Amino acid sequence: PLVAAERAAWLRAELERHNRAYYVLDAPTIPDAEYDRLFRELQDLERQYPELLTPDSPTQRVGAPPLKEFPSRVHGVPMLSLNNAFEPAEVEAFDKRVRDGLETISAIDYAVEPKFDGLAISLTYENGVFTRGATRGDGITGEEVTPNLRTLRDIPLRLQGDGWPALIEIRGEVLMFKADFARLNARLRERGDKELVNPRNGAAGSLRQLDSRITAGRPLSFFAYGVGAGANDLAVRTHGELMDKLAAWGFPVAAERRVVQGARGLLAYFAEIGEKRPALPYDIDGVVYKVNRLDWQDRLGFVSRAPRFAIAHKFPAEEALTE
Numbered sequence: 001p002l003v004a005a006e007r008a009a010w011l012r013a014e015l016e017r018h019n020r021a022y023y024v025l026d027a028p029t030i031p032d033a034e035y036d037r038l039f040r041e042l043q044d045l046e047r048q049y050p051e052l053l054t055p056d057s058p059t060q061r062v063g064a065p066p067l068k069e070f071p072s073r074v075h076g077v078p079m080l081s082l083n084n085a086f087e088p089a090e091v092e093a094f095d096k097r098v099r100d101g102l103e104t105i106s107a108i109d110y111a112v113e114p115k116f117d118g119l120a121i122s123l124t125y126e127n128g129v130f131t132r133g134a135t136r137g138d139g140i141t142g143e144e145v146t147p148n149l150r151t152l153r154d155i156p157l158r159l160q161g162d163g164w165p166a167l168i169e170i171r172g173e174v175l176m177f178k179a180d181f182a183r184l185n186a187r188l189r190e191r192g193d194k195e196l197v198n199p200r201n202g203a204a205g206s207l208r209q210l211d212s213r214i215t216a217g218r219p220l221s222f223f224a225y226g227v228g229a230g231a232n233d234l235a236v237r238t239h240g241e242l243m244d245k246l247a248a249w250g251f252p253v254a255a256e257r258r259v260v261q262g263a264r265g266l267l268a269y270f271a272e273i274g275e276k277r278p279a280l281p282y283d284i285d286g287v288v289y290k291v292n293r294l295d296w297q298d299r300l301g302f303v304s305r306a307p308r309f310a311i312a313h314k315f316p317a318e319e320a321l322t323e
């Protein structure tokens with residue numbers, strides 16, 4: 001079995017590497033037939049030597065029996081909601097409140113990124129292994145949809161690299177790319193099934209399937225954008241460094257993320273992303289501004305459940321466009 005154990009470990013790492021290349025970097029590194037052969041070899045080994053079966057094995061992504069209902073799960077740390085700004089004056093007022101709260105007159109560094117229009121999710125990793133995931137729900141309690149989340153290749157079953165605490169909650173958004181949404185609707189139309197209204201509904205509907213094999217057939221993507229429980233155990237000083245860690249652990253993060261200075265930097269970024277928005281591969285409904293220094297985020301804290309250190313700046317709602 002030692003040889004089998006080594007072979008199984010090699011197969012797990014190799015299959016995850018090909019998954020990541022195929023699904024995260026969109027650059028397949030192996031023909032499908034060869035991937036399937038390795039996958040079946042690992043399944044056979046895990047059947048022959050059950051002690052080799054690990055929860056993070058690629059064979060554990062698909063095939064869980066359907067659930068009767070979704071268990072509800074209390075988040076370790078609440079998933080906060082963001083206050084919205086719609087006008088430049090509100091953005092300037094946000095920046096002023098931040099500088100007053102920090103008793104400084106100098107320009108503040110803000111971490112900025114697109115606001116994905118998908119489904120907010122929390123992923124729990126224990127000792128680096130994915131153990132459960134839940135929807136945002138009301139921010140305190142969400143629905144546990146772990147078997148469905150296991151089918152997303154963008155979600156690592158085991159964190160890469162190092163430097164994570166024993167328990168950590170990764171926060172992010174599950175979404176459907178525009179092109180995947182169009183292809184799925186074409187498939188549904190051909191089958192005479194009801195089409196999805198928009199990518200956000202497509203992501204929500206696909207993730208809240210009791211049978212995870214349906215979810216496995218849906219083109220869902222994931223982008224990480226924060227940390228809940230475990231954030232204080234990380235040796236990072238800014239949100240930007242936190243995002244670098246998430247990327248190093250194997251999570252997709254927004255390519256458009258940046259650090260800008262002051263209200264002027266915020267508004268310039270909003271205009272830049274507004275220009276790029278139609279060409280982005282996914283729907284966004286605004287951009288998110290966060291004070292970059294984590295110690296300053298802690299100093300500013302929250303008002304009710306919304307943070308004083310972050311807001312979303314939303315684009316004007318579009319009337320229902322017939323694409």
Ligand SMILES: NC(=O)n1nc(-c2ccco2)nc1N
Pocket residue numbers: 080081082113114115116117118173225226288310
């Ligand atoms: N939807 C989205 O893209 N979000 N949402 C946050 C968020 C919500 C609460 C704290 O941070 N950040 C990003 N990029």
